[in-house]
Amino acid sequence: MSELNFRTEDLTLQEVGDYFVETSMDRQTIDKLKSKKTVVLQGARGVGKSFLLKVAQKELDESFSDSRILAVYVTFNKAGLLQTSNPERFKHWMLAKVCNRVIREARKKGTLRQQSTIFATLSHDGTDEAAQIRLQELERDLEDAWKNEGVSSKFDSGIDPEVIKDAVEDLCLQAKVRRVVLLVDEAAHVFIPEQQRQFFTLMRDLRSPYLSVKAAVYPGVTYFGDSFQLSHDAEMISVNRDILDPEYLNAMREIVLRQDPSLLPQVKKNGEVFDALAFAASGNPRTLLKTVSAASPLNTSNAQRVMREYYRETIWSEHSALADRYVGHRAVIDWGREFLQTHVIPSLRTRQRQSEEPDRRVFLWVHRDAPVAVKEALRLLCYSGILHEAGSGLVATRGLVGTRYMLNIGTRTGAEPEPVSATAWLRKSISIKRMMEFGANHDLYEDIARLDVEEMDEEGREFLKSQLHRSVDQLDMTAFSRGVLKQLGFDTVGKILTASESDFQQAKWVGPVRSRQMMNIATAAVLEYLSG
Known part of the structure; x- marks a missing residue:
């Protein structure tokens, strides 16, 4: 299998045209x-x-x-x-x-x-x-x-x-x-x-x-x-793609096959496995490309492993890591993760085991008068892709008005013993009308309601300097690119920022064209890391 490209920055305009799957x-x-x-x-x-x-x-x-x-x-x-x-x-x-x-x-x-x-x-x-x-x-x-x-x-x-x-x-x-x-x-x-x-x-x-x-x-x-x-x-x-669109799975499948047509036999043979990965990605092509690549060769066993690793650990650790760069928001970042991982998702799974009709809800509704810190925590979860806003000003039980969010499907099913079959089961009857509701003064808000969000926005000016010593292992790039950078001694964010293309040409088989590609990949990964 050829290496899949996760980032637009790595593509030429010609490749962008070749890989574009129009909906x-x-x-x-x-x-x-x-x-x-x-x-x-x-x-x-x-x-x-x-x-x-x-x-x-x-x-x-x-x-x-x-x-x-x-x-x-x-x-x-x-x-x-x-x-x-x-x-x-x-x-x-x-x-x-x-x-x-x-x-x-x-x-x-x-x-x-x-x-x-x-x-x-x-x-x-x-x-x-x-x-x-x-x-x-x-x-x-x-x-x-x-x-x-x-x-x-x-x-x-x-x-x-x-x-x-x-x-x-x-x-x-x-x-x-x-x-x-x-x-x-x-x-x-x-x-x-x-x-x-x-x-x-x-x-x-x-x-x-x-x-x-x-x-x-x-x-x-x-x-x-x-x-x-x-x-x-x-x-x-x-830009969020609608997972309930009848053409959603076909479009996501085509996004992968445009980059690597050699995957077609595996996708055909393991259609339900691929569909589970696509549905779990909740409309995010980069997540799909990453999980498909990590599950190679594509089969049920590899997909189960990847879904457990990514949706139980990686996506949550990436969200928690925001606290290192967004210091003023550490409390709301931690609260948001606990809110979903400790309360919302376990509650949905508990209902699934106890009721005759399994709970297929993936939508949350939060009252518009919920504490500002709560809404800030939910917004940051949207930034991380764990939640997706699915409508504001919506009327719920008793005529109350609030905002609807969709829980990332992978985080909902990744906790199950068999995530692939759980995802296949879940996607059969999701309804946007069925929501888990949280009112204006829910008990779970108690620990977060008193935070002053205005104080969170005062960012320290030492942010950049504090990040320069961090390892290249924390950058979102392929293992090959990361390995070459380490081999050349560019093992931290700061060293990459000060590198030049001629520095990269010291590596074996790396000439002007390859060094430019490496510089673009490394710089894009560093800058996205600094942006969160």
Whole structure:
């Protein structure tokens, strides 16, 4: 079996097109990403936000000569390196990065053949090329400032949102470009609320007839700020796949087979086993790819082992590990895990054994007036993919209003003696109308209700430094890549951040192409780790 790719960052645009399995929901989402609308794309880690952004970029690139719509993809995954005492650093880094990427894509498409006076004013010699070089240097200076906080760094990029809008308008009018679509991945660094508020203010300020912004964010840990009103300033789109959709299992199967067609005989022979893994993944392609890869060769015994390991241990330990990076939220993180593992899941399993009609509930309902700390704990569980919000403002028993959540199927069945058969049994009669309800003053809230969530948001500035010594073993990458990094001596987060492609070429059989791939994989894993 060939190695499956878990991350969009590891794929070329051509591979993105080859691996794309279109559903009606995906098509609607991609069309909105290509439209004039301002869009916030929300989903947990691994559900496919980056992939959909890349598909939209690829389609716009291929149709540019006819549509004249310029796609500009930009990732903010290095935002975690800008955790400093100077709040202006992040603002000017964002502005420089956006402006630089617009220039870069416009040059690639040949639309800057004539000098753009707005862009050119950003450089001393008055050319677009010089402006791009200056902006690239500014990006690097700001991203590298974490290495020595004491060294002064220039913070003023000379850009503001109005400058970017004017430059884009000039570009469109001069080059007959209809509009620019800005696709922002990793838009808001997960654990720095102030950076998130700055980004969404910028997102609102950049909106114009010639520029539309689309941004990918995580559920549960996104702070929009006071100046950005989601209901008025953007359309929210959830990427969560509906496990009750009749086409769900076929789509998930095709996602795996597009990457590795050689798996088809195993999947056909062990169809129910594959379906259990797909259903347990609860709509998350990355989770499915990981569990299928770990269960190779695919059979009941391997799938049972993987489901026990992943859904009883790995997914929970990853959630608890957030407390090391999100120190202010340690109490709610721990409470959320205990709430589900100690109370909710055992309660469902107990009912299954005692009642004549087995309990197939996987939905929870929580009253809208539940303590803020409780809702914060549930939001963080959504970020980890253990819960999925499945509707707000919903009426439950006695006409009360609250929010519905779906429990990750794997966490529900992974605790069973035979997770594969338990998952097959469960998926036959799940009903979205059957919920486990928790009122506004449930007894289980007692230990968490008194926490002050506002105090949790005050993040320490020493976060980055505290993470640099952590082992490469904690990064989400393949065993092969991890082994090569260790062999070369890059065994910690800090060492990887300071490495270069030439360093990786010291390994046997690693040349320029392979070293670039390794650098991209290693950097993506480090930056996702720093983002949570």
